[in-house]
Amino acid sequence: MNGTGPLDGIKVVDLSVMISGPLAGMMLADQGADVIKVESPGLGDIMRFLGSNKGGVTGIFLNNNRGKRSLVLDLKQSEGVDVLKRLVEQADVLIQNFRPGAMERLGLGYETLAAINPNLIYTSISGYGPDGPMSHRRVYDNVIQAASGLASVQTDPATGVPSMYRTLVCDKTTAYTVAQAITAALYARATGKAAGQHIVVSMLDAAIAFMWPDSAMDAVLLDEDVQRAATIGANYAVTELADGYMSAGAITDAEFKGLCAALGHPEMGEDPRFRTTADRMQHLGELVGLMRQYALETTVEAFLARAEEHDVPASAILALDEIADSLQVQHNEVFVEREHPVAGRVREPRPAARMSATPQRLGDHAPLFGQHSDDIVRELGLDPGALRAAGVIH
Secondary structure, eight states: OOSSOTTTTOEEEEOOOTTTTHHHHHHHHHTTOEEEEEEOSTTOSGGGSSSSEETTEEHHHHHHHTTEEEEEBOTTSHHHHHHHHHHHHHOSEEEEOOOTTHHHHTTOOHHHHHHHOTTOEEEEEESSOSSSTTTTSOOOHHHHHHHHTHHHHTOOTTTOOOOOOSSOHHHHHHHHHHHHHHHHHHHHHHTTSOSSEEEEEEHHHHHHHHHHHHHTTTTTOOSTTOOOOOOSGGGOOOEEOSSSEEEEOOOSHHHHHHHHHHTTOGGGGGOTTTSSHHHHHHTHHHHHHHHHHHHTTSOHHHHHHHHHHTTOOEEEOOOHHHHTTOHHHHHHTOEEEEEETTTEEEEEEOOSOOOSSSOOOOOSOOOOTTTTHHHHHHHTTOOHHHHHHTTSBO
């Protein structure tokens, strides 16, 4: 173990806001990169103001920007553009998620910056893509959930009404796609396959690619004579027990018998109506009714104990404020609690992947607005006092 992250020595200029870009940048920071978050004067990243906060510091901003340094830079001034170009000269990666055409209007498009630094990996994130009939439209996560089919996958079978994931799944999926693409481009550069390059990722494309492997297990087969079956996720459900809720999986006949035993009725697993998958499909209404009845007679503790005994995949439904008390979560040391200088006590998950030789690290707290402006421009050989007086940095 060398004590440094796998991206130690990589410099990232992060111009992005919200989540799709900032979360990608934070993952690179966790892996050792020096990530400079560049924000505009005034509001900066709107995530600084959205949701729960203490002392003006929000949880959502902390969750997507740790490990970065903050530079507040006025790109509407030519001097501000010049400062950014000085940053780009020394950078390995740039991330931006402005609407298509915005960077070009600032004089900061890919071709311009690639001429300054041919080794730059320039990453552009947008809602629908850089061109096409919908590329000009403003989007948020819920809009892409609708456009990508994800909301339709969440359709309630009882009512036929689609619904939204109550998590920003498209933003986060895009962020993970971007982070992986950047590291792949860094590898290509390091091995001589390319110098710099332009990475283009749309939230729409990332969401469809995320959904397709399982949700489209039926839609991928196009011939008329396909034997159709429900997707795996279509069977996901929450089961109400006597004192709480759980979710369990039973795909094989053996798992179904185990589930019956976990519900306290092993005889149901031997019932001729339910013995095989085909039998259960023929008597599904009766089966569901019995299982709901038996579940309401069973406590969560008793069910989980029997589920473990019979090797049934199952878990209680844990609320967010219960997760940190999970024995497995504690064993995995998932969370780190530490003191933020303004926001007080905070709880954050460590980077999920554990790397034996180049460990990831929990970066410093997400930066305050303009916290590092003077230091960053000084590193470029510029006078922070003069730039601040001119309103170029804040």
